Amino acid sequence: MISAxxxxxxxxxxxxxxxxxxxxxxxxxxxxxxLGPALSIVEIMAVLYLQIMNIRPFDPIWPLRDRFILSKGxxxxxYYVALFESGLISKDAxxxxxxxxxxxxxxxxxxxxxxxxxxxxxxxxxxxxxxGIALAARRKKELFQTYVLMGDGEVNEGSVWETVMFAKHNDxxxxxxxxxxxxxQSDGSCEDIIRIDMEAAWRGFGWDxxxxxxxxxxxxxxxxxxxxxxGPRVIIANTVKGKGISFMENSKDWHHNRLTDDLYxxxxxxxxxxGGVSVGN
Amino acid sequence: xxxxxxxxxxxxxxxxxxxxxxxxxxxxxxxxEQIIALTSDLxxxxxxxxxxxxxxxxxxxxGIAEQNMxxxxxxxxxxxxxxxxxxxxxxxxxxACEQMRHHMGYMRENIxxxxxxxxxxxxxxxxxxxxxxxxxxxxxxxxxxxxxxxxSLETVxxxxxxxxxxxxxxxxxxxxxxxxxxxxEDYDYEIGKAVQLRDGTDIAIFxxxxxxxQSLQAAEQLDKTGISCKVVNVHTIIPxxxxxxxxxxxxxxxxTVEEHSRIGGLGSTVAEVLTELDEKxxxxxxxxxxxxxxAGSYEYMLEQYGLNFMSITEKIIKRYGEVK
Numbered sequence: 382m383i384s385a386x387x388x389x390x391x392x393x394x395x396x397x398x399x400x401x402x403x404x405x406x407x408x409x410x411x412x413x414x415x416l417g418p419a420l421s422i423v424e425i426m427a428v429l430y431l432q433i434m435n436i437r438p439f440d441p442i443w444p445l446r447d448r449f450i451l452s453k454g455x456x457x458x459x460y461y462v463a464l465f466e467s468g469l470i471s472k473d474a475x476x477x478x479x480x481x482x483x484x485x486x487x488x489x490x491x492x493x494x495x496x497x498x499x500x501x502x503x504x505x506x507x508x509x510x511x512x513g514i515a516l517a518a519r520r521k522k523e524l525f526q527t528y529v530l531m532g533d534g535e536v537n538e539g540s541v542w543e544t545v546m547f548a549k550h551n552d553x554x555x556x557x558x559x560x561x562x563x564x565x566q567s568d569g570s571c572e573d574i575i576r577i578d579m580e581a582a583w584r585g586f587g588w589d590x591x592x593x594x595x596x597x598x599x600x601x602x603x604x605x606x607x608x609x610x611x612g613p614r615v616i617i618a619n620t621v622k623g624k625g626i627s628f629m630e631n632s633k634d635w636h637h638n639r640l641t642d643d644l645y646x647x648x649x650x651x652x653x654x655x656g657g658v659s660v661g662n
Numbered sequence: 663x664x665x666x667x668x669x670x671x672x673x674x675x676x677x678x679x680x681x682x683x684x685x686x687x688x689x690x691x692x693x694x695e696q697i698i699a700l701t702s703d704l705x706x707x708x709x710x711x712x713x714x715x716x717x718x719x720x721x722x723x724x725g726i727a728e729q730n731m732x733x734x735x736x737x738x739x740x741x742x743x744x745x746x747x748x749x750x751x752x753x754x755x756x757x758a759c760e761q762m763r764h765h766m767g768y769m770r771e772n773i774x775x776x777x778x779x780x781x782x783x784x785x786x787x788x789x790x791x792x793x794x795x796x797x798x799x800x801x802x803x804x805x806x807x808x809x810x811x812x813x814s815l816e817t818v819x820x821x822x823x824x825x826x827x828x829x830x831x832x833x834x835x836x837x838x839x840x841x842x843x844x845x846x847e848d849y850d851y852e853i854g855k856a857v858q859l860r861d862g863t864d865i866a867i868f869x870x871x872x873x874x875x876q877s878l879q880a881a882e883q884l885d886k887t888g889i890s891c892k893v894v895n896v897h898t899i900i901p902x903x904x905x906x907x908x909x910x911x912x913x914x915x916x917x918t919v920e921e922h923s924r925i926g927g928l929g930s931t932v933a934e935v936l937t938e939l940d941e942k943x944x945x946x947x948x949x950x951x952x953x954x955x956x957a958g959s960y961e962y963m964l965e966q967y968g969l970n971f972m973s974i975t976e977k978i979i980k981r982y983g984e985v986k
Contacts, residue, residue, distance in 0.1 A: 516738060
């Protein structure tokens with residue numbers, strides 16, 4: 382049974398994270414931001430960073446920390462706000478998002494001092510990195526877990542499946558892949574672009590497959606704890622692209638877009654209404 | 663660290679660069695338990711059988727999946743392992759080019775890619791297996807040192823240096839078994855420091871990989887015709903030894919020789935240094951012309967592309983006659 386405290390903490394954090402995502406996207410102005418792919422991963426990130434992962438916010442390079450690899454770098458905003466929520470970065474740092482030459486660009490750039498383990502952006506490269514870390518951990522008898530978050534469009538990349546085979550062959554039981562199954566990719570619906578039976582594909586390669594509601598905190602909290610004995614695992618988290626903002630949900634136009642003053646206010650109002658209470662930053 | 667005896671040098675030359683690499687890795691592994699080898703289903707071809715016999719648990723065969731291999735190596739390096747990942751030069755640099763850019767160039771992980779079969783070493787395997795565009799592909803990626811040893815002994819030296827070097831390295835191996843010896847005894851090797859093998863005043867030849875020995879032979883031929891020829895072994899293409907080039911500006915002709923496309927390899931690297939100078943000798947750029955010729959044996963391909971010492975000599979005499 383998951384305690385109500387934990388659930389509430391993640392719910393509050395998720396609301397805060399969405400507000401910060403909007404704030405940063407608005408601040409980015411005409412540069413625009415990847416909003417859809419950030420909003421779909423909010424609950425996943427909140428649960429990982431606030432409840433599941435073993436991290437020390439004041440010691441980001443602690444050798445025993447669990448590793449998180451954002452392979453779908455397009456979710457950067459959802460990632461940065463989680464780093465802030467967990468205490469790994471300050472608000473001042475967070476608010477440097479998309480500032481020229483800054484540390485928090487449109488796609489994450491590896492900087493361990495900020496808790497960023499991996500440079501994202503080019504799809505299909507993160508799972509191999511995570512598998513390498515997981516293999517190294519096992520060889521060095523380190524007990525930490527490695528989590529790799531990918532997009533469902535990202536699995537179009539053939540390089541992903543090279544690692545899927547490798548991870549199974551090496552029984553990397555300390556590796557968890559998470560698929561942000563929002564069923565959309567840059568040009569529209571995954572179903573229209575490359576149709577795949579996601580569960581069957583991973584199961585066919587011998588992975589443990591768990592499907593859950595990627596916006597249901599209680600479900601995520603029950604899904605993540607590691608009770609496996611062998612083999613890698615994938616969590617297919619069913620999500621909604623642009624989750625939480627009506628005009629962004631399931632809209633290809635909000636994969637990457639500019640958030641105007643008016644739309645920013647409209648989006649904030651929606652969050653306040655849905656969230657019940659307004660939670661300050 | 664590793665003492666290399668005269669008899670060992672002779673044996674290494676019989677093995678060729680791949681076997682020499684395997685020997686060196688085995689020696690390194692005795693002292694450094696972080697050394698680990700990866701291969702994409704080319705363990706034997708990579709010269710790793712000896713290493714595998716001694717340390718089977720330290721060889722990771724990823725299957726025929728070069729892109730994954732580089733990502734796995736990159737992840738391994740984050741916990742202190744020093745991974746040497748091996749495959750054919752073209753598969754590393756072309757199939758997995760973006761992985762090299764991402765993990766080595768951008769993230770600067772401490773991984774070493776060993777690209778064997780550089781040039782025409784794969785002979786009858788054919789054009790798919792020739793490594794003639796690898797240097798040009800990798801050279802435009804920042805942060806990757808490119809090592810190109812002249813013979814088997816230098817392959818051992820380069821492998822040791824790559825392991826000690828903090829940062830990404832691409833080690834390019836050329837030639838076949840029974841590779842002629844450039845070095846008959848041990849010497850000092852330092853990444854980024856070219857080695858002058860022969861002095862001369864009329865011409866300076868900057869050569870790399872298996873072309874160093876061919877260039878030494880060419881220099882002897884030129885000597886017979888009264889042309890005094892310096893030969894420099896450019897065992898490190900990136901970072902290029904600018905000082906070695908500056909030390910050779912007094913010649914009447916500067917020649918670069920490489921078993922690689924004339925586009926983007928050693929010749930281009932040297933030209934990029936020369937082009938910024940006001941006073942410089944003309945450059946003759948000898949390498950693989952920009953075309954795929956029908957495949958054949960190693961010696962045949964060198965002949966077809968004019969890269970054996972006789973062809974090199976002829977090309978130099980012709981150009982020298984025009985500029986002297």
